[in-house]
Amino acid sequence: MLILILYFFIFIIVVQISYYLGVFGKFAFAKAQKITPKKIPISVIVCAKNEEENVTNFIPLLAEQNYPDFEIVLIDDASSDATLDIFEGFEKQYPNVRLVKVENNEAFWGNKKYALTLGIKAAKKEHLLFTDADCYPTSKEWITAMSSQFTMQKTIVLGYGKYEKIPNSFLNKIIRFETLLTAIQYFSWAKIGHPYMGVGRNLAYKKEEFFNVNGFIEHMQIRSGDDDLFINQAAKAKNTTIAYTPESFTLSKPKTTYKDWLIQKRRHIATANYYKPLDKLQLGAFYCSQLLFILLPIILLAFQFQWILVLSLITLRYLVAWIVVGFSAGKLKEHDIKFWFPIVEIVLIFTQINIFITNIFSKPVHWK
Known part of the structure; x- marks a missing residue:
């Protein structure tokens, strides 16, 4: 059973790295943008x-x-x-x-x-x-x-x-x-x-x-x-x-x-339910892979199963993600956030779970 969890964890690592390098890297490593003024009304x-x-x-x-x-x-x-x-x-x-x-x-x-x-x-x-x-x-x-x-x-x-x-x-x-x-x-x-x-x-x-x-x-x-x-x-x-x-x-x-922010996020997440199917799939796959990246190694490390490999994979994923987030934060002038990345990411993941569950039982408030 643990070996299957390990293989699945390796798959999740591949998915995460594919997102960060294959998709998010397109923006993170893009050239600096230039402004060419235009006189468009x-x-x-x-x-x-x-x-x-x-x-x-x-x-x-x-x-x-x-x-x-x-x-x-x-x-x-x-x-x-x-x-x-x-x-x-x-x-x-x-x-x-x-x-x-x-x-x-x-x-x-x-x-x-x-x-x-x-x-x-x-x-x-x-x-x-x-x-x-x-x-x-x-x-x-x-x-x-x-x-x-x-x-x-x-x-x-x-x-x-x-x-x-x-x-x-x-x-x-x-x-x-x-x-x-x-x-x-x-x-x-x-x-x-x-x-x-x-x-x-x-x-x-x-x-x-x-x-x-x-x-x-x-x-x-x-x-x-x-x-x-x-x-x-x-x-x-x-x-x-x-x-x-x-x-x-x-x-x-x-x-x-937190209350006001959660109300705002509930509205945003509820709206995303109406995206095109392919868009919901790619967003859902990224979020699920984030969640599983947190949960699966907890099981493996609790049993000390291949713990060196597990820790190495965790380090690799964080290294790749941190580099991509860091370059992106630099472009968008959000330098200080990248230093909080591992902690804030975990809090955000479980906050989103809470919002998903809450939205099932009640509708979020919209325009004033």
Whole structure:
């Protein structure tokens, strides 16, 4: 029995190394990206619901972008706080701000996709750049960096949405590591030619891509997924590229309690259930191999069965994974996270198990 477990463990090691070197290495070891400025007219789209504090702080940062031709489309999704009043003030203050007021619709009540659809239709530019109300660009060259990746063929650009660093917070390290690992995956698969998701915190595409798939209509009944489900449906090898220069990043405020973060992750994982079968398979296989990499050696080492070989395989896998994560973290300016990799990975794996089980018995909360 133990020999079979050992053989299976060796197989899991092969799977893990194949993922890290064969897939994630495509991004980790990619050449540094260059910014070639283009004068493409851009509509920056921000959808907000009860975000008065965030929009007060962050919308001016968008307005200060160093770009020759852009508008900011502010969508107020029936906010009950002062968000709409603040947006109306910005509309008067900045000549390139366009305001879209969304009233509650019985058929689409509380559905962010409905609000985004109205904003996309109102946008005057053909190239759209999305971020969230609680996000802000890391530089005044954000629009330049993201738009520089558009070509005649590449009409979808996947960007990186970082989270702010909170000193001495282990939860913050977990959140940022999970965000880094997710980015490594969707950047790598996109480079291979199999894009499957993007994040609404930093995402760009031509308006024609939206209408080519009839917008969000196929998943309108699913409250979340205006970013990843749309990309899962619209992105192809020929039309998708990535942006990973430091100027292209956005920053978001992370959750500060485990409860709030778990609610957020429950929503994300529930949405992934609607990905294409092949995408769910590759994500599931990676996660299962991660889990088995942790569990199988515990059994083998408990019986001291071929313990030298087992420890050698564990070391090999961690060495390969650490190198790939380290190079990727360097590209995405997340240097400190790589030092916490082994510990945070284990915590994250078992957190995901908890979320999977919880989602079976109750539905996660979506748009506010």
